[in-house]
Amino acid sequence: AWPVWLAAWSLILVSGLLKAVMRQHVASRLISGPARRIRQAAILDLLGFWLWPPVMLGLIASSAIGTTVDWRGMRYKVYSSNRIEVLTDTYNRAATG
Numbered sequence: 001a002w003p004v005w006l007a008a009w010s011l012i013l014v015s016g017l018l019k020a021v022m023r024q025h026v027a028s029r030l031i032s033g034p035a036r037r038i039r040q041a042a043i044l045d046l047l048g049f050w051l052w053p054p055v056m057l058g059l060i061a062s063s064a065i066g067t068t069v070d071w072r073g074m075r076y077k078v079y080s081s082n083r084i085e086v087l088t089d090t091y092n093r094a095a096t097g
Helices: 004-028 035-065
Strands: 066-070 072-078 084-090
Touching: 004 035
Parallel strands: none
Antiparallel strands: 066 072, 072 084
């Protein structure tokens, strides 16, 4: 099975590199500013594109494990798609109701 995983990972990396190149092409046409800073951002984007797939995989895996969600200062407990409990309000106090 490792050739399949290697092929899949290679495809993900190649597509990530192509997206980074296209992003930089569009950015170079739309953004004006100090050339040095734009070049630094482009280099970071082109060298760091491979970091996103493992980060996204980790985030997806963590969402499958937990049942609480923190969103904009509020904490929710998700039981099902139609049953959600508010655990804290916007001031981080226990919800009353």
